Amino acid sequence: MIRASGLGKRYGEHVILNGLDLVVERGERVALLGLNGAGKTTLMRCLLGLLPFDGKLEIAGLDVRANGREARGRLGYVPQRAPHFDGTLAEVVDFFTRLREVAPAAVEHRLAALGLSLDEHGEKPVRALSGGMLQKVLLALALGAEVPLLLLDEPTANLDHQARREFLRALKEVNGETTILLASHRFADVEAVADRILVLHGGRIAFDGQVRELRERVEDAVTLWLKVPPSLREQAQMQLEADARLSTVRANGAALGVRADHAARADVLVALRDAGIPVDDFWTETPTLNQLLEGVLGLEPEDQS
Amino acid sequence: MIARAALFVQRELAGSLRARWFLAYSAVFLAGGLLLAVFGMGDTTIYGYRGFAKAFTGLVHLALLFVPLLALFPAAASIAEDRESGALEYMLAQPVTFGEVYTGKLGGVSVAILLSLTVGFGVAGAVAVLRGVPPGLVVMLYGYVVLLALVFVALGLCFSTITNSRARAMTLGILVWLVLVAFGTLGIMVAFVRWGFPEQVLVWWSLLNPVEAFRMGVVAALDADLSLLGPVGAKIVERFGAGGTMALAAASLATWVVVPGVTGWWLFRKRG
Numbered sequence: 001m002i003r004a005s006g007l008g009k010r011y012g013e014h015v016i017l018n019g020l021d022l023v024v025e026r027g028e029r030v031a032l033l034g035l036n037g038a039g040k041t042t043l044m045r046c047l048l049g050l051l052p053f054d055g056k057l058e059i060a061g062l063d064v065r066a067n068g069r070e071a072r073g074r075l076g077y078v079p080q081r082a083p084h085f086d087g088t089l090a091e092v093v094d095f096f097t098r099l100r101e102v103a104p105a106a107v108e109h110r111l112a113a114l115g116l117s118l119d120e121h122g123e124k125p126v127r128a129l130s131g132g133m134l135q136k137v138l139l140a141l142a143l144g145a146e147v148p149l150l151l152l153d154e155p156t157a158n159l160d161h162q163a164r165r166e167f168l169r170a171l172k173e174v175n176g177e178t179t180i181l182l183a184s185h186r187f188a189d190v191e192a193v194a195d196r197i198l199v200l201h202g203g204r205i206a207f208d209g210q211v212r213e214l215r216e217r218v219e220d221a222v223t224l225w226l227k228v229p230p231s232l233r234e235q236a237q238m239q240l241e242a243d244a245r246l247s248t249v250r251a252n253g254a255a256l257g258v259r260a261d262h263a264a265r266a267d268v269l270v271a272l273r274d275a276g277i278p279v280d281d282f283w284t285e286t287p288t289l290n291q292l293l294e295g296v297l298g299l300e301p302e303d304q305s
Numbered sequence: 306m307i308a309r310a311a312l313f314v315q316r317e318l319a320g321s322l323r324a325r326w327f328l329a330y331s332a333v334f335l336a337g338g339l340l341l342a343v344f345g346m347g348d349t350t351i352y353g354y355r356g357f358a359k360a361f362t363g364l365v366h367l368a369l370l371f372v373p374l375l376a377l378f379p380a381a382a383s384i385a386e387d388r389e390s391g392a393l394e395y396m397l398a399q400p401v402t403f404g405e406v407y408t409g410k411l412g413g414v415s416v417a418i419l420l421s422l423t424v425g426f427g428v429a430g431a432v433a434v435l436r437g438v439p440p441g442l443v444v445m446l447y448g449y450v451v452l453l454a455l456v457f458v459a460l461g462l463c464f465s466t467i468t469n470s471r472a473r474a475m476t477l478g479i480l481v482w483l484v485l486v487a488f489g490t491l492g493i494m495v496a497f498v499r500w501g502f503p504e505q506v507l508v509w510w511s512l513l514n515p516v517e518a519f520r521m522g523v524v525a526a527l528d529a530d531l532s533l534l535g536p537v538g539a540k541i542v543e544r545f546g547a548g549g550t551m552a553l554a555a556a557s558l559a560t561w562v563v564v565p566g567v568t569g570w571w572l573f574r575k576r577g
Binding site: 091095 | 320402
């Protein structure tokens with residue numbers, strides 16, 4: 001469905017995409033991840049034919065540079081922030097359905113499935129609609145066109161919890177033949193939608209794997225924080241450092257942090273109790289997606305910039 | 306291609322007709338034209354055609370004030386506003402070409418302006434014809450007003466492609482309009498009296514400035530009178546004749562439509 005070969009894009013001296021090669025097959029659900037500025041949106045814009053680029057890029061066998069309009073006809077796009085179009089919702093839906101030559105009923109049906117009725121909201125100015133409603137409209141327009149590829153550029157970034165759940169539920173119900181490329185900063189979204197993960201770094205694909213691989217890394221990277229009496233902190237730290245199953249021991253004020261897999265976490269508490277060190281409190285800390293990506297990319301936290 | 310561009314024409318047209326300031330400008334132009342046509346031509350019965358020329362010159366100056374701004378505002382907003390709101394990126398992500406979007410916007414704004422001008426000028430023109438002014442002359446003057454409007458639509462759209470904000474595009478458009486006006490009659494007088502620019506330079510200066518070219522063309526069509534043309538205008542008419550002046554003025558205006566229009570399209574494609 002998507003084929004990129006030697007894809008390059010630079011802004012002056014700043015290289016964003018550096019000879020990127022990528023193949024996404026029909027029906028794949030792919031999450032595109034990367035630290036801020038890694039080039040996710042640039043890659044999306046290249047796929048949309050909105051930016052000039054070096055190399056070769058095909059969508060459904062169509063050269064994006066030579067047959068941009070036809071290639072865009074095979075995809076639906078939902079950006080991070082829904083634009084505030086001029087006019088009423090009904091006018092906007094009418095404009096885009098006519099532009100895409102899609103039956104309005106197909107979009108209305110999708111809107112209804114997303115809990116939006118044109119009868120109820122059609123005459124409202126688009127500027128008066130919430131961001132969540134607008135994102136649903138864009139998703140309905142994309143789905144109503146029944147295109148084989150959906151490009152979603154952080155579509156839930158500005159949605160509240162409820163709107164995000166509804167949006168993701170609609171995506172899960174998308175026909176299995178439809179390919180999805182989702183750029184996201186939320187691991188929950190990635191898990192809900194994607195099977196495969198691509199991590200962009202240095203203008204190339206730095207990691208290409210399955211979502212479960214990342215899930216395992218998440219589990220491995222969970223930190224268990226323990227609060228012990230200050231007088232026993234050093235003793236507790238020595239005790240924890242002696243345990244071969246624990247990978248990192250960190251001190252942060254009165255708390256000690258250890259990396260331990262699921263099975264070892266309870267044992268840590270028992271071992272400390274048996275050593276006569278009371279645990280006043282404990283909690284777990286799950287890494288953010290960015291922290292995880294730093295781990296995947298082998299970056300120190302300071303390397304973010 | 307045409308069907309998709311036509312959709313953008315419709316969208317732009319609807320947007321312009323919804324804008325209150327656009328309706329207000331159109332109403333003022335209509336009222337101004339009507340007042341000039343009804344009351345300004347009172348002396349045509351006494352002075353004949355010459356009286357009419359003076360009255361219509363008033364309409365020309367009204368057009369010089371209103372038409373560029375009427376055209377600049379929606380044109381300058383057209384692309385910059387959509388870029389600002391993210392609508393442009395979304396539209397270009399659809400199965401359309403840059404050319405379809407650009408021509409659609411150019412066409413939509415132009416049609417909206419022409420509708421407004423046709424109503425305003427049409428009423429004034431109808432009154433003028435009823436008072437004995439030759440219809441051919443009214444049509445010719447309408448043609449010059451249309452060309453002037455299209456010049457500023459093309460300029461506005463061109464500025465709209467190079468900025469990311471509607472306000473900046475409008476400011477740029479107004480600045481250019483002010484410069485063109487300042488380098489019109491006033492600039493020619495200063496250049497002539499203070500710096501003693503050669504006649505040849507002043508003649509081409511007048512013809513290459515769209516605001517001045519519009520004034521020359523209209524006045525030459527009405528009455529090649531020195532008091533209306535000014536010294537440089539009179540020199541141009543003396544050199545090229547009234548017909549030649551009108552043709553050169555129209556050609557200058559047409560060039561000012563084509564060059565910014567094509568430049569805007571090129572910049573639009575380049576900037577994405």
